[in-house]
Amino acid sequence: MSDELTSLFELIPGTPDSLTSARDILLANAIMFGEIPAPSFGEEGRIRFLSDRFTEAGLVDISTDEVGNCLARLPGKVKKKPRNILLNAHADTVFPASFDHAMAVNPDKIIGPSIANNSLGLAFIAVLPTILEKLGIKLNSTLYLLGSTRSLGRGNLEGINFFTQHFKDPIHQAISVEAVHAGRLSYSSLGMLRAEISVQVPEETAWHHFGRISAVRVLNKILNRLYTIPIPREPKTSINIGMLSSGNTFSDMTTSGAIRLEVRSEEASEVARIHGIIDDIVEETSLENRFPVKMEIIAQRAPGGIPFSHPLVATTRQIMNHLDLEPTMAPSVGELSALIAQGIPAITLGLTTGEHMNTMEEAVFIEPLQKGIAQLLYLILASDQGLCDENN
């Protein structure tokens, strides 16, 4: 471990135990963010709160762009051509606004929809300036803080893509913050294809065949064929059927339905190959049955990343080791892929452990949080001092 990194650990004495106050500020904000509904394309309330928090923290150039992202700048000591570090977290959730968003605080965890994906991560972005101020840390670099919108599902990373395509200044390093899991270290993004296959059986046909042709039967056939698609061991590839929907009652024949699936692979060519096979399955099923079977592409990502040996990854691993956090290398299909696609050295880190992701019982654990905060603070300090630069 370099001397610079060792001396950097001394900048925040007593970690992680000394971060109790920072932890509580983060928890309180995570609760407040969590209680503001923010389905993708409906994040305005959260973004307004984030903007207010930035104003209260004395940040500058606070702005909300055309797709609803909220960006703010914390100037560093270096005024002329400073290094720019970006921290971002997605603001949207998978929960409709009509759901009860009340959070519950237990001694060991916070429970409530979206707390782990990604209210806690967004809260970290909001309170980071306050935590730095309380710790007496003044960076040399300029810190850009971004709450991005329209990330999940049909949002298809619209917010972060808009930002990376329109932001003019160079970003030297970027860190995407997710609530879970502490120890997660994503430095590469997978190739990904997210699609919906929909079936529409004309009602007349369904009745004429007396149940032999129904949307469920057709979906079942498609599913069987999807499961026979050969998946290579290398490059790592997967097909996940994430959602299946059709029908309303016991007795009515189903006339419509859909399969939502995601293909992931380390190689773009493998995603393309599987895409071709699924296209054929869809077209063949449509021709066989003479009614519409369609595939809609919801989202696509190109694979990419920075090397395992990149100083940003190497420094992060050393910080995790120092904090006894076991690094888990997990490629991402989230904001990281948009940053990497623009050639920005970026990683995604998690703050704590969690459970019941994307359910109403979603929870984050409080105990590991101080280490999660410490790891991010150390990494920001390391990046600020140029320890994560390739030519360092």
Added chain:
Amino acid sequence: MKTIDKWLETNTFHHGEFWDILNIIKEKEKKGLKVSLCIPTLNEEKTIGKEVVIFRSELMERYPLLDEIAIIDSGSTDNTLEVAANFGADTYLSADILPEEGFKRGKGENLWKAIHQLEGDIICYVDADIKNIHPRFAYGLIAPLIYHDEMQYVKAFYDRPLTFSSGRRESGGGRVTEILVRPLFSLFFPELTALIQPLSGEYAVRRPVLEKIPFPIGYGVETSHILDVYREWGLGAFGQCDLDQRVHRNQSTNALGKMAFGILQSFLNRIEQFGMVDKLPEMSTIFRQFEAEGNQYDQVTREIIEEERPPMITVKEYRDKFHPGT
């Protein structure tokens, strides 16, 4: 009633008016005030952690508006005190405060003992069962006292449904307020009907007032406070602040019946203490309720005269028909 209209205009606030917490703190420091937050508890482990973490981190760590946060507990059998202490609140057993005065089990006891235990020039009381807790539940009540020296007692009220089909909507308190307290106030203390939710459990009060008023231990504490403060300091001593919505567990009709019984006891006690039993004022026939439009609250008055018919036997025509010759 002009007094009520004027009071509603000058002494009714919305928490949004106090968004600038730094300014409240500046004013607090200028006036050399100390502020305490008291949360009375009995088996509230499910909600207390959230309240403490929100108030402590937002109104002590980020904005030093509160000088202390104290939990005064009636003897919880669950983990209320451990959870609260874990998130940094000062915790006290009501029975341990002023032991020479003995211990009575009830919310009013905790509120009363808080006056002795806590240091604040202003004490803000917040119930422990609020599901959607937010810093506004404290600063919305404390700020009017910091800005308005003449104000002594600021109560919360909750309203503003997000959608309403027509511009105006009925407004007011809960079921016990509307069925019991508002009719009683309309009859005997019409000015007090200006308080939109007289029974709300959240209020901030100055110490010189708290130390001079008695505290019923049970359900009647809010009602008797209002009557006592009104009698001593008048309507001008009150303020009220709209804290938007409050989500809490709903009480059964049976529980509300018990509550109403306790409140009625306190009310009649006060009538007796004020020497009003044999000198009841002429009963008003005007019933006062609220309507709201946006943040504008108006009293709606309706004349309700309960006329009576005499016993039928006193009517001559009736006697002639059914009791001829009597």
